[in-house]
Amino acid sequence: VQLQASGGGLVQAGGSLRISCAASGRSFSLYDMAWFRQAPGKEREFVAGISGSGVSTYYRDSVKGRFTISRDNVKNTVYLQMNSLKPEDTASYYCARKTDYSGGYTDSSMYGYWGQGTQVTVSS
Numbered sequence: 001v002q003l004q005a006s007g008g009g010l011v012q013a014g015g016s017l018r019i020s021c022a023a024s025g026r027s028f029s030l031y032d033m034a035w036f037r038q039a040p041g042k043e044r045e046f047v048a049g050i051s052g053s054g055v056s057t058y059y060r061d062s063v064k065g066r067f068t069i070s071r072d073n074v075k076n077t078v079y080l081q082m083n084s085l086k087p088e089d090t091a092s093y094y095c096a097r098k099t100d101y102s103g104g105y106t107d108s109s110m111y112g113y114w115g116q117g118t119q120v121t122v123s124s
Contacts, residue, residue: 001024003023003113005115006019006026006118007118008093008118008119008121009121010041010121010122011118011120011121013086015024018079019035019054019079019118019120020093020123021070021096022077025076029042030101031098031101032049032050032051032101033050033081034047034069035048035069035078035093035094036094037089037092037119038091038094039090039092042091046078046107046108047059047063047067048063049069049106050070054071063089065066066082067080067081067082068080080093085122087116087124090122091117092120094115095115096108096111097112098110098112109117
C-alpha cells in the first residue's frame with residue numbers, strides 16, 4: 001500500500017484549500033482513513049477520520065465546521081476540504097490508512113500506512 005498526498009500550498013487566512021491522498025493497493029473501501037498534521041516543534045495530531053464506506057466521519061474540535069473529509073472509493077482517493085483557514089492550521093498534513101478494521105480514529109498507532117505529507121501554510 002502506498003499513499004500519495006498532494007494539494008498543499010500557501011493560502012491567506014480565511015481562504016480554502018483541498019488536499020488529496022491517492023492510495024494504491026486493493027480493498028481501499030474496507031479501511032478507515034484519516035488525516036493527521038504536524039507543525040514544527042509539535043506532536044503529530046489527529047485532524048479528521050472517515051469510515052471505509054464514507055458514511056461516518058470524525059473531526060478534532062478545532063476544525064469542526066471548517067474542514068470536511070470525504071473519499072471516492074472508485075478513485076481510491078481521500079480528500080480534506082479546508083475552509084476558513086487559520087494560521088494555526090499551518091502544518092504538514094499526512095494521510096493514513098488503518099492497519100485493520102478495529103479501533104477509533106484518533107490513535108495514530110492504529111494506522112500502519114502513511115503518506116509523505118503535504119505542507120499547508122496559512123498566512124495572517
